Amino acid sequence: MLCTQHGRKKDRERSTVKRLMPLLCMMALCTAAAGCAQxxxxxxxxxxxxAAGVEIYRFTxxxxxxKKVLTQEAGIRAVYELFDGLAVSDRKAQAEAGETVTGFRFYLADGAEYELIYCAQGVKRGRLVIPGAQAEYFTSADVGAAWQHGGEAAPAKESELPAIS
Known part of the structure; x- marks a missing residue:
């Protein structure tokens, strides 16, 4: 009788392992796929x-x-250096309701403009959209902290906000 109970226990353990195997394999695949983002x-x-100036927009x-307007070289350089060399991945992130958006518009000396839009999806992570290049990236950098650069914030019109097309 003891052997029969021991055998049943082993069968239950095997059955549990068999049921968990697909789940464990799926978790391993998801983990591997997450690491594949370029x-x-x-x-x-x-x-x-x-760059002659930078406008920074922030809104939910x-x-x-x-918005804040930066015209001093030190402020412009700080924002530029935040992005140039920023680690990004091509991992796609879905837009989330309630994202805090921080938009950056560089005004160039030749009259051209260059925009970057950061959509925060938590602390130190979010989507980085470059509308002119039609590119989208994911970053773990705290890009939203750039709002601290510059002076006083002023109300911004909806028509002047950087837009994701």
Whole structure:
């Protein structure tokens, strides 16, 4: 009788392992796939010396958007250096409701503009969209902290906000 109970226990253990195997394999595949995102370094197509100014926009709801205007070289350089060399991956991230959006518009000396849009998806992680290049990346950098650069925030019109097309 003891052998029969021991045999049943072993059968239950085997059955449990058999049921868990697909789940364990799926978890291993997901972990491996998450590590497959191509990591790269962002290089801006403009030089910091070409930038005449930077506008930084921040909002969760576009109607409540604020902006800061940077015209001092130190502020422009700080924002430029935040992005040039930033570690990004090609991992796709879905837009989430309630994202805090921080938009950056570089005004270049030749009259051109260059935009980057960061959509925070938690602390120190989010989507980085470059509308002009139609590119989207994921980063673990705290890009939203760039809002601290510059002086006073002023209300921004919805029509002037950087847009993701």
């Amino acid at each position: 990591e790269t370094v962002l290089r801006l197509p403009v030089d910091v010396t070409q 709801v576009p109607a409540d958007a604020e």
